[in-house]
Amino acid sequence: MIKEKFNLEGKVAVITGASKGIGKAIALGFAEFGAHVVVSSRSEEAVKNVETEFKSKGFSVSSLKCHVGNKEDRINLIETTLKAHGRIDILVNNAGTNPYFGPIHKMPAEAYQKTMDINLNSAIELSNLVYPIMKSQNSGNIIHISSIEGIHPSKFMSAYNISKAALIMLTKNQSIEWGKYNIRVNAICPGYVKTKLSSGLLEFEGAEERLVNNVSLRRASNPDEMAGLAVFLASEASSYVTGTSIVNDGGLLNSPIF
Numbered sequence: 001m002i003k004e005k006f007n008l009e010g011k012v013a014v015i016t017g018a019s020k021g022i023g024k025a026i027a028l029g030f031a032e033f034g035a036h037v038v039v040s041s042r043s044e045e046a047v048k049n050v051e052t053e054f055k056s057k058g059f060s061v062s063s064l065k066c067h068v069g070n071k072e073d074r075i076n077l078i079e080t081t082l083k084a085h086g087r088i089d090i091l092v093n094n095a096g097t098n099p100y101f102g103p104i105h106k107m108p109a110e111a112y113q114k115t116m117d118i119n120l121n122s123a124i125e126l127s128n129l130v131y132p133i134m135k136s137q138n139s140g141n142i143i144h145i146s147s148i149e150g151i152h153p154s155k156f157m158s159a160y161n162i163s164k165a166a167l168i169m170l171t172k173n174q175s176i177e178w179g180k181y182n183i184r185v186n187a188i189c190p191g192y193v194k195t196k197l198s199s200g201l202l203e204f205e206g207a208e209e210r211l212v213n214n215v216s217l218r219r220a221s222n223p224d225e226m227a228g229l230a231v232f233l234a235s236e237a238s239s240y241v242t243g244t245s246i247v248n249d250g251g252l253l254n255s256p257i258f
């Protein structure tokens with residue numbers, strides 16, 4: 001039955017940046033479909049709170065502090081999860097940042113480096129940590145949270161654009177190298193989702209109105225509108241889907257020129 005293919009019971013999922021926003025919504029979605037979810041972010045307190053909240057709803061959850069830019073934290077996240085559960089089925093590289101708004105030629109080198117370290121390099125490093133585990137299971141699923149900003153340029157978020165575009169290519173490269181071990185790799189490209197991260201965009205005058213006018217559905221999305229797609233990609237319902245980046249933007253990229 002197709003319905004059963006969405007079932008995530010018995011699966012162990014690690015989600016970075018899951019204390020709020022899109023990562024938390026995806027973790028909740030996975031938990032609702034039966035997975036054990038490991039929620040992580042830089043703040044031990046914040047992820048503990050998510051753990052408590054999910055447990056109160058009856059879900060299987062644990063939490064670990066992990067600053068994805070920190071090598072020891074990354075290793076600890078994967079090793080501790082493996083030790084506790086004996087397997088890792090799903091990795092969602094969701095943690096992201098955008099420390100700089102402005103022209104390329106004025107971008108501080110540190111801001112560029114931070115953007116690449118958090119948005120791109122950590123996804124490569126964490127994927128490389130789960131790769132041998134998933135290879136030995138002959139089964140695994142990696143989802144990168146890219147963005148429509150990885151497809152379409154912006155005037156003031158170039159490092160962010162570059163990092164998100166690179167995630168789309170990383171998705172393709174990993175999928176061709178790891179497909180033979182039944183490891184699927186896909187990306188989600190959200191449009192405009194109402195979260196703390198995107199709130200910085202709205203500081204520009206009239207930004208929200210302009211954004212929403214370009215969205216076919218005439219509204220921003222809520223984080224939970226990213227979760228259904230993530231459940232699909234993480235589950236057997238998408239068993240033949242790999243190497244692709246799926247846009248979930250209410251039609252924003254489809255905005256007409258004329």
Ligand SMILES: NC(=O)c1ccc[n+]([C@@H]2O[C@H](COP(=O)([O-])OP(=O)(O)OC[C@H]3O[C@@H](n4cnc5c(N)ncnc54)[C@H](OP(=O)(O)O)[C@@H]3O)[C@@H](O)[C@H]2O)c1
Nearest residue numbers: 017019020021022041042067068095096147193195197198
């Ligand atoms: N919102 C949008 O419109 C939008 C659109 C396209 C793509 N995205 C992407 O979606 C992903 C999630 O963003 P969001 O909008 O949900 O943002 P958010 O609500 O601000 O949440 C970001 C999450 O990442 C965590 N985080 C930040 N830096 C981290 C780090 N260095 N290590 C580990 N965790 C870290 C934060 O938790 P702590 O503060 O507790 O560490 C938080 O849980 C990002 O990759 C973003 O680029 C967002």
